[in-house]
Amino acid sequence: MIYLDYSATTPVDSRVLDAMTPFFNASFGNPSSVHRYGQVAESAVDSAREMVASMLNCRPDEIIFTSCGSESDNLAIRGAAYAIRERTGAKRILASRAEHPAVTNTLKHLEKYEGFLIEWLDVDERGRVSPEKVAEAICEDTAIVSVMYANNEIGTINPIKEIAKVCRSKNILFHTDAVQAAAYLPIDVQSLGVDMMSLGAHKFYGPKGVGALFVRKGTPLISHLTGGGQEFNLRAGTQNVPYIVGFAEALRLTVMERERRAAHVKPLRDRIIGAVLETIPDSRLTGDWESRLPHHASFVFKDVDGNLLLALLDAAGFACSSGSACKTGNPEPSEVMNAIGLSREWGLGSLRVTLGVQTTPADVDSFLKVLPGLVEKARKLKLNRHD
Numbered sequence: 596m597i598y599l600d601y602s603a604t605t606p607v608d609s610r611v612l613d614a615m616t617p618f619f620n621a622s623f624g625n626p627s628s629v630h631r632y633g634q635v636a637e638s639a640v641d642s643a644r645e646m647v648a649s650m651l652n653c654r655p656d657e658i659i660f661t662s663c664g665s666e667s668d669n670l671a672i673r674g675a676a677y678a679i680r681e682r683t684g685a686k687r688i689l690a691s692r693a694e695h696p697a698v699t700n701t702l703k704h705l706e707k708y709e710g711f712l713i714e715w716l717d718v719d720e721r722g723r724v725s726p727e728k729v730a731e732a733i734c735e736d737t738a739i740v741s742v743m744y745a746n747n748e749i750g751t752i753n754p755i756k757e758i759a760k761v762c763r764s765k766n767i768l769f770h771t772d773a774v775q776a777a778a779y780l781p782i783d784v785q786s787l788g789v790d791m792m793s794l795g796a797h798k799f800y801g802p803k804g805v806g807a808l809f810v811r812k813g814t815p816l817i818s819h820l821t822g823g824g825q826e827f828n829l830r831a832g833t834q835n836v837p838y839i840v841g842f843a844e845a846l847r848l849t850v851m852e853r854e855r856r857a858a859h860v861k862p863l864r865d866r867i868i869g870a871v872l873e874t875i876p877d878s879r880l881t882g883d884w885e886s887r888l889p890h891h892a893s894f895v896f897k898d899v900d901g902n903l904l905l906a907l908l909d910a911a912g913f914a915c916s917s918g919s920a921c922k923t924g925n926p927e928p929s930e931v932m933n934a935i936g937l938s939r940e941w942g943l944g945s946l947r948v949t950l951g952v953q954t955t956p957a958d959v960d961s962f963l964k965v966l967p968g969l970v971e972k973a974r975k976l977k978l979n980r981h982d
């Protein structure tokens with residue numbers, strides 16, 4: 596089996612696992628305990644926080660550890676939305692139409708149950724949010740702007756620095772979901788100018804089930820998980836010490852090895868894009884050619900059922916992903932496919948191929964050997980089904 600789905604998740608780096616292991620048993624203390632067991636655990640969490648802060652170029656007390664990227668998005672958006680509404684009454688939230696469900700469904704929830712108003716920003720046909728459109732859409736009643744750093748489905752990188760600048764000039768809080776971006780893009784929060792930034796470890800060779808949120812000092816935020824005073828009173832619950840240690844080590848290695856990792860995957864990725872567009876009829880690249888994550892290739896094939904193609908690929912020994920949500924009998928193109936303006940006959944045939952440190956040129960060769968035939972097969976099966 597060849598794994599080509601690194602945007603869904605990555606294996607844990609063995610160096611990360613080694614760093615985590617002692618904190619499951621040998622040093623198992625609760626960081627809130629006063630005794631020495633607690634002190635050891637507390638100092639591990641403190642060191643992890645300092646490490647993450649130094650990677651992000653911020654203060655340690657601006658890092659909140661969470662249980663995942665989704666929770667970081669929730670804490671940022673809910674926490675700031677409640678806090679700002681309480682202060683100023685503002686109740687509008689601006690977000691792009693191509694956000695991850697951790698953001699879009701959080702916003703829909705705030706709209707339905709909490710009385711917030713959501714304004715969805717259009718993206719262009721490559722999935723990019725324009726800073727000018729953000730500037731036009733901001734009004735007096737705007738509480739927060741949330742735009743993802745890089746898109747998980749189509750790999751498009753947004754001009755986050757420019758959007759942050761627009762928000763700052765209008766004194767509006769800016770949150771970015773960097774869960775997908777952190778593996779390959781700069782994450783210096785001073786240079787980016789963001790107020791809040793979400794991260795999740797399992798997208799960069801750390802464990803699943805741990806995330807972090809950068810919250811700039813002075814940002815109004817209300818905890819949405821109440822209980823003990825952990826994480827500066829912003830996220831209750833005994834800290835997951837081994838996973839927090841793993842998060843910090845995975846991020847450290849990522850920042851250190853980022854260029855090497857990108858140099859490994861990018862030429863392989865480019866070969867895939869070139870070969871697919873050249874050899875497969877009625878195929879298109881989704882997202883942008885230039886402003887794109889280096890490990891990420893994504894396509895749509897006209898008149899192909901993306902989920903069927905995934906099953907055929909799986910049977911042939913390749914693990915890939917599609918953008919469309921799998922609903923038995925009645926598949927719908929994903930919101931991202933709709934947002935970039937693809938019709939149903941194209942949008943349902945999406946395929947995402949994402950590479951990583953373990954991908955070899957031979958993997959790519961064998962993938963490119965089988966893909967054209969499988970696309971053709973999926974196309975025939977779909978047409979027959981409609982007869």
Ligand SMILES: *Cc1c(COP(=O)(O)O)cnc(C)c1O
Pocket residue numbers: 602663664665666695697743745746747772773774775795796797798804805806
């Ligand atoms: C994976 C991902 C998330 C969710 O992260 P989890 O840690 O799986 O909760 C959020 N946003 C983006 C862009 C992602 O790629």
